[in-house]
Amino acid sequence: MIGDVFEKEPHVFWQETVPAGTFETSPPDGHRIFFPALLPDGDQLALPIRELADGQSALASLIVNQASFEVVDRLAAALAGLARPFSPDVVVGLPTLGLTLAAPAARNLGHSRFVALSTSRKFWYRDELSVPLRSITSPDQTKRLYLDPRMLPLLKGRRVLLVDDVLSSGTSILAGLRLLKLCGIEPVAIGAAMLQTMRWKEALEQEESGLPERVIGVFRTPKLIRHPGGGWQPEA
Structure with missing residues (x-):
């Protein structure tokens, strides 16, 4: 069986x-x-x-x-299809697992690259371009989420799609949103392969009214x- x-x-x-x-x-x-x-x-x-x-x-x-490459490709293609009505210019991926999905989603949208956020601080990163990050799957670990300052020109004035693998409690995606906000960037859409329960919805609504309406997911559980x-x- x-x-x-x-x-x-x-x-x-x-x-x-x-x-x-x-x-x-x-x-x-x-x-x-x-x-x-x-x-x-x-x-x-x-x-x-x-x-x-x-x-x-x-x-x-x-x-x-x-996941197999075949499954990742299917999820990325489906996410890109859901994102097209938002006309994103650039895809931003959340570490760690969101990066696996963000890259092929960007390719499916016809982009030549994507922007990866990071929890690993390079010496040229700036602390003012970082926020605390805690994952629901690693609740005892608090890291910092960074944006490479050299990537700012790719994001300023552009229509940004922020991608993670799963939205569950909303903790990780809120960190990404807050980091982008520090940079003066408001994503046009937030994408994930899986929307796990609906707990994330309340957290996003508390952050900003109407924010959950910009969320797209390939499937829900x-x-x-x-x-x-x-x-x-x-x-x-």
Whole structure:
């Protein structure tokens, strides 16, 4: 069975998409090993389920730099398609995993390059062009997010698309937004492969009214709770 393969060989997650209807979307006993994400064209991508500390809730996971090139290319092409109505001139990627998606998304938009933000401080970086950064997947680590000052001419007066791999709590994307704001830049759109639950929406709305309306995502995944049958089901 497909679930058995993922359980015994977890490295095969994120390696291929499958046609619409391959995976059950509402199995009678809940989702066990994986959650089937629905792509814009109807195809599905199996995402591993990560149980949270409370033992009663879980999230579907995407680690995009462990995905196959085929899957990354599909996600990047889909994101670029969603971004085109915003007419971005330049793509800015958030470290670390957002960079994996930002580069091919920029290529799909016909751009010759993209701008990578960084958590590694080079000696010519300036502290005033940095903000604190904390990731939901590494809550005990606080870093700083930097923009290479030499990249400012690429961004000033341009229509910017800010890209991360996943929007979950909104913490990482807010750091990127605040850093760009320090530089006088307001992105026309915010893009991600996965919109994980809707927690990010409140955080962005508190930051700036209407900001969530600029968010685009290739697919959405819900918070999962224990199903009476032993698996996981989307929270109502």
